[in-house]
Amino acid sequence: MKEPTKIGFAKGFKRTPQRLAILAYLEGNTSHPSAEEIFHAVVGKDRTLSFATVYNTLNTLSKAGALRELTIDPSRKRYDPNTGAHHHLICMSCKKVVDVPEEISIDLPKTVAQNFFILGNHVEFYGVCPACRKMQKNV
């Protein structure tokens, strides 16, 4: 009598080949892919996959809390299967996004918090990745 460990396997969710392929691609993925990137990667495994299914699945997983929608890129959503508290390092040059696995606790003085009940935070660090640093030096 095992509890299902993953969304998509929970009661009321069907174990479709499309979902399994998307989940397999996402599992442990740290590249913060967009819907389009997910579609292209997964359609290679499951030829029948449609774009609409990618969106459906991503929305279902997000609502179920099994996936985090990142609002980091001004032009599209990116998806992160790591739902634990962590942060991101963004290369301002090539736009690569890298995980910062630490939790960061920041205390805001009450005056600053303006009576908000604070539940969490997300830090985006902006910088230049090693590869881009090298490029810049060569120019």
Next chain:
Amino acid sequence: MKEPTKIGFAKGFKRTPQRLAILAYLEGNTSHPSAEEIFHAVVGKDRTLSFATVYNTLNTLSKAGALRELTIDPSRKRYDPNTGAHHHLICMSCKKVVDVPEEISIDLPKTVAQNFFILGNHVEFYGVCPACRKMQKNV
């Protein structure tokens, strides 16, 4: 021989009524408006304003560093005339965005920073604003 204090007034930039109206609306504005909100607010003052001009002006101001484009809202860009280092408090219920005027310095251990050259950070605090807290209690 005054230096122009604002973008849009600098050499090579024309002082058009549309720009002046947009700048006037943005000046000191802490509501983090979207392009659409800006258009609606400003078209009331200057009937001739077009949507395209709003985008043109916002892009010009952003490139010139007089305006910050916020990537906070998954569905559209928001604009912040406060270009100094600060952070944001986001109500998860009503989506209101409030400024956190403090600078926050976070040191990342080298191992975590993965050799990125870090230039800055932006913290999003997620919480529930006072108004929404009251609502929730009443439900």
Next chain:
DNA sequence: CTCTTAATTTATACTGATTCTAAATTAAGA
């Protein structure tokens, strides 16, 4: 003040991301 010109505005067409719709398919469980 008038002229010239490059910057700007505008309407409109277009793109790209995402959502919606409605019909066809299918996993799951009786």
Next chain:
DNA sequence: TCTTAATTTAGAATCAGTATAAATTAAGAG
């Protein structure tokens, strides 16, 4: 094996934002 609700699908629709090209105009020269 059957039934049914969940899912997939193609394609249309929507929405934010960008591109285009013609018309307008601010600004500086004379």
